[in-house]
Structures are given as structure tokens and as C-alpha cells.
Amino acid sequence: MRVGTGESNVVLLEAVPRQASSIWTRAYLRLLLGGDTTCALVACVCVLGIRLVLGAYIPVVEFLLGFGLVIAWPVALAMGGAYRQRAHGEGTEEFRAVFNGGAGLMATVAIGAYATQTPIARSFVMAMLPLALLSTLYFRYQMRKRLHRRRAVGEYMRRVVAVGHRESVLDLVMQFRGQPYHGMRVVGACLPPDRMDLDLDGLPVLGSFDEVSEAAARVRADAVAVLACPELDGAALRRLAWSLETERTDLFVAPALMDVAGPRISIRPVAGMPLLHVEHPEFDGTKQLVKSVFDRCVAGAALLLMAVPLLVVVLLIRLTSKGPALFHQTRVGRRGKEFRVVKFRTMVADAERLKGKLLDANEFDGVLFKIRNDPRITRLGAYLRRYSVDELPQLLNVIRGEMSLVGPRPPLPEEVAAYGTDVRRRLVVKPGMTGLWQVNGRSDLTWEESVRLDLRYVENWSLILDLQILWKTWSVVTRGEGAY
Structure with a gap:
């Protein structure tokens, strides 16, 4: 329903059903878990099967070790961070996490075999685990392409409330609409108190900067994106983060320095304050x-x-x-x-x-x-x-x-x-x-x-x-x- 007087663009939405993002997220994670385990199982069966075809004798303990590694495979990936929700959809973090988890398990098995003088682990370290790693990376790549296809038609999206000035909000909306694989859909905005009557190209204005957490809860938002604006300083962002904890709503903060990301940015605590350190790009050397x-x-x-x-x-x-x-x-x-x-x-x-x-x-x-x-x-x-x-x-x-x-x-x-x-x-x-x-x-x-x-x-x-x-x-x- 619409409230206010005149041509106000302030909109209070009726309560909508709980966003299904948590449901599809859990289903997606279960699919990743099952696929990763299947990759390890196929790699184990292939290695053991080839050895049997070549006439090698495989003791029962080696079968047990192989299927034990199949169970340990998703555990190692989880320890590497391969099931973090933020890693899925874009960037290299997901593939890096899979590689780190798989390499960590290979190193653990190799060191354990060397320390205990266990020769039966050699085929697993040299063949099964590398094969499991390669197949898992390919499986994750195909799952990402599938996720992108679903998001291109509006599925598997996260509801986002944008907080900032009109120009910044419209730019964010344009970028999310043009690149749906990010999985973000802006469902409303919070503007400065004296700018709440501005038109946002049909996007509803949910409130002012003091009403962000209430607005996010009202529209069942999965995340709040705070764009660079002087009104929201460190203390205000801290209070906003506290108020979003109840609904477990994620908070994203866009720095004033745009288009700089990756290894050039790090947060360093100085005198009790978290300072954003930005390294210069390397154009020579x-x-x-x-x-x-x-x-x-x-x-x-x-x-x-x-x-x-x-x-x-x-x-x-x-x-x-x-x-x-x-x-x-x-x-x-x-x-x-x-x-x-x-x-x-x-x-x-x-x-x-x-x-x-x-x-x-x-x-x-x-x-x-x-x-x-x-x-x-x-x-x-x-x-x-x-x-x-x-x-x-x-x-x-x-x-x-x-x-x-x-x-x-x-x-x-x-x-x-x-x-x-x-x-x-x-x-x-x-x-x-x-x-x-x-x-x-x-x-x-x-x-x-x-x-x-x-x-x-x-x-x-x-x-x-x-x-x-x-x-x-x-x-x-x-x-x-x-x-x-």
C-alpha cells in the first residue's frame, strides 16, 4: 500500500512470503555435496577398477581406505571453504577453495603414508585424489553455468535493499539488471530523509536511512547494500549491522573508491580503527x-x-x-x-x-x-x-x-x-x-x-x-x- 501525501514515492509494501532464497540455497548446497562426493566415488572406483583389470591384488584394507577418502573428500572441501554461499556464482574463490581442500587432503594422506610407511596409499595420492580434484572442478564449473542460466530467467535471486543517494541506487539497479548472474535483485531503496520523494524509475522507496532494518524486514530482504554516502559513517554502519542480526540479513558496503577489488584491497586495524588499505596497481616490473x-x-x-x-x-x-x-x-x-x-x-x-x-x-x-x-x-x-x-x-x-x-x-x-x-x-x-x-x-x-x-x-x-x-x-x- 502507498502512504504519504502529494507525489511522495514512499511505499510500504504488504508483507510478502518469506523469500525462497534460503530454500534454494540449501538445495543447491546439497546438490554440490552430492556431486562432489560422486566425483570422489567415481575416481576411487576407476582407480581400483583399473588396478583389478591389470591383475593387481587389492587387500580389503585398501578398499576401506579408498572409500574412507570418498567420505573425507567433501569434509576436506568444506574445511577449504568450498561450501560458503558467498563463493558461489562468480569469481575464483569457489575453485580456489576446491583446489585448496583437495590439495590439503592429498598432502595429509601423503604425509600420513610416509610417517606410517604405508605403501597402499600411493595409488590414491598419485591417481585417485588428483582425478577427484579435476572432476570436482569440472562439476563445479558446470554447476556455475547452470546457476547462471537459472538466474538469467529470474530464478535463484537474492532480494536486496539499496541504501544511498538516487544516482548510486539507479547505477546499482542498472548493473544488477544487466548482469543477473550476480544473483542480486534490488526490491527497494532507502534514501536520505530530504530526498524520499525522488523518482527511482519505478523502484519503491521503503524509507529513510533510519529505517533500513525495518524496511528490509518488511520486504523480506536477503541483503542490504549500503552505497557510498557521507550520512552513513562508521558508527551508523555498526548500528545498522547490529539491527540486521535478528533477521540474519547480510550487509554489503560499497567503498567510495569504485572499481578497485581483489588483492589490492585489505583491511588493516590501526589505532583501533579498521582502515581500508589500497595498494597501487603494478604497471611495470x-x-x-x-x-x-x-x-x-x-x-x-x-x-x-x-x-x-x-x-x-x-x-x-x-x-x-x-x-x-x-x-x-x-x-x-x-x-x-x-x-x-x-x-x-x-x-x-x-x-x-x-x-x-x-x-x-x-x-x-x-x-x-x-x-x-x-x-x-x-x-x-x-x-x-x-x-x-x-x-x-x-x-x-x-x-x-x-x-x-x-x-x-x-x-x-x-x-x-x-x-x-x-x-x-x-x-x-x-x-x-x-x-x-x-x-x-x-x-x-x-x-x-x-x-x-x-x-x-x-x-x-x-x-x-x-x-x-x-x-x-x-x-x-x-x-x-x-x-x-
Whole structure:
């Protein structure tokens, strides 16, 4: 029901049934537990079965030890944190926890066998447990993909009350709606007392900053997300955390420093106060050297493996349209240094001359020029773009050190000339053949979204993140979504 006077947007919702998130969470954990145990059981049966087929004698005690390890497997994973709810759905924490738990059990069995001089444990340490670990990681990956599919249709979501100013709340809502795999749905907001009449694009205003816990209980929220705002200081957040304990509602706090996460952030107690310590990103040194060596080695290997298919593409381009097979264009790289990017030509030979006549048809906001059905693109070029085959010659730019496998999108000089101060931050690292923009929408992204993703990569880059992006790129490219 709606209360208040005038055009107030303050809404008091009728009590809704208890959110089923706790029910599906328990069911999901039971499914993970059963799957993990099954992986260990299959690994044990495979190892023992192969040994029996090879004619090995297996005493009863060894069978008992094998099935004892099957029971110990989920226990070890639980001790590693593999069943924490916050680890499921995104990030590497879940896979890291599975690996740590499995490696810990392998180490325990190996040390125990060495200390007791038990030779029968050798096959379990060398074969069963590694097989169980690999199969469990694959099982968890498939379960995560299944969870993402369910969340894409609105299932397995957590109800969230957003607390902050209007702009921050709307930005959070937009991000959660655009990326449902996070599993968060904003069901209401709490605004400053003097701003409660503002429109939130249909999102109900549940109360002010002093009524957060009551609002969360009223709508049966699973979590409260506090966005950066000066009204909610440390003391206010502490009182809010206490008030949410009764309903076991989770509390998330977004720091004022956005797009910085992972190992760069740590909380350090200083003089009795928890201070957020933010390390500077490392753009030079050993990590960058490792990244450069990795990029060039992978690019060189990829060129060797795909030499024949690339030559076939060259011939097809020459046979289907007039002009050279390769397209060279000036782009801006790290620290503003210009270079010549190499791509397969996907447009007619005089495409740059025709661009001036199509400026009014630009469908992209910001400084980019994009047309979904660009008349300059050839029939073969449309296919090459859809599956990003036209980008493969950029492996030469990677080998030359002008680009990286992963990084921000390489911009044109005229685009860089229109950059603001914040956007120029993209130029502190090498541009990449793929990046967060590639695996989160490609050309379907708005200018603001592509900039935000590029800046997030710059602030949080690591070799592990690069490997994750490369892995996701394959899935995105093969579907051919968001490319034109």
C-alpha cells in the first residue's frame, strides 16, 4: 500500500512470503555435496577398477581406505571453504577453495603414508585424489553455468535493499539488471530523509536511512547494500549491522573508491580503527614482464597453429571483394603511443572515405562510431566480424609488443582526442585483442559501460584475470553475440 501525501514515492509494501532464497540455497548446497562426493566415488572406483583389470591384488584394507577418502573428500572441501554461499556464482574463490581442500587432503594422506610407511596409499595420492580434484572442478564449473542460466530467467535471486543517494541506487539497479548472474535483485531503496520523494524509475522507496532494518524486514530482504554516502559513517554502519542480526540479513558496503577489488584491497586495524588499505596497481616490473612473455608466447603459438586457416581467409577476402586482404589503421597504445593495427579487411576498399556520409546514422553514444547494419561491410566481412576472425591478425601486434592479448579496446586517435581525464586512464596499459568489454556485451555496450569495464580492468589486472577473460572470450565469440 502507498502512504504519504502529494507525489511522495514512499511505499510500504504488504508483507510478502518469506523469500525462497534460503530454500534454494540449501538445495543447491546439497546438490554440490552430492556431486562432489560422486566425483570422489567415481575416481576411487576407476582407480581400483583399473588396478583389478591389470591383475593387481587389492587387500580389503585398501578398499576401506579408498572409500574412507570418498567420505573425507567433501569434509576436506568444506574445511577449504568450498561450501560458503558467498563463493558461489562468480569469481575464483569457489575453485580456489576446491583446489585448496583437495590439495590439503592429498598432502595429509601423503604425509600420513610416509610417517606410517604405508605403501597402499600411493595409488590414491598419485591417481585417485588428483582425478577427484579435476572432476570436482569440472562439476563445479558446470554447476556455475547452470546457476547462471537459472538466474538469467529470474530464478535463484537474492532480494536486496539499496541504501544511498538516487544516482548510486539507479547505477546499482542498472548493473544488477544487466548482469543477473550476480544473483542480486534490488526490491527497494532507502534514501536520505530530504530526498524520499525522488523518482527511482519505478523502484519503491521503503524509507529513510533510519529505517533500513525495518524496511528490509518488511520486504523480506536477503541483503542490504549500503552505497557510498557521507550520512552513513562508521558508527551508523555498526548500528545498522547490529539491527540486521535478528533477521540474519547480510550487509554489503560499497567503498567510495569504485572499481578497485581483489588483492589490492585489505583491511588493516590501526589505532583501533579498521582502515581500508589500497595498494597501487603494478604497471611495470616483474608482473608486467611475465604478462609480456606470456602474451608473445601464446600469440606466436597461435599464429603457427592457425597459419593455414588464416591463409584461407586471405584468399576468400581477395576472391569475394576488391582490395587488399589486410586492413591497417592507426590506433593509440600505451601512454598515448600510436601504432598500426593489423586486421582482416571486412569492409569495402574505400570504407574510410564513405564514413563521412554515415555520421548521422551512428548508433553508438559517446565518441565511438558504430552502425549495426553498416552498408560498408561485405558479406564475408559480416561473418568474420560476428566470430571476431577479423581480429586474429592482431596477433602480429601482440608479438611486436604494441598490444596485449587482454586489455582495453585499442582506440582511434580522434577518439583519444575526445577523452576526458578519467577515460585517459585506459592508456596506462597496452590495448588488448579481448577484454572485459568483449566478454560483457561487445558492441551492445554503451560508451559509459565500455569505459567502466576498461577502467575496472586497468585497476585490477592480473595474469589470473587475463586467463579468465581468455577462457570466457571463446564462449562469447563462438556464440557470435554483440558483434557488428
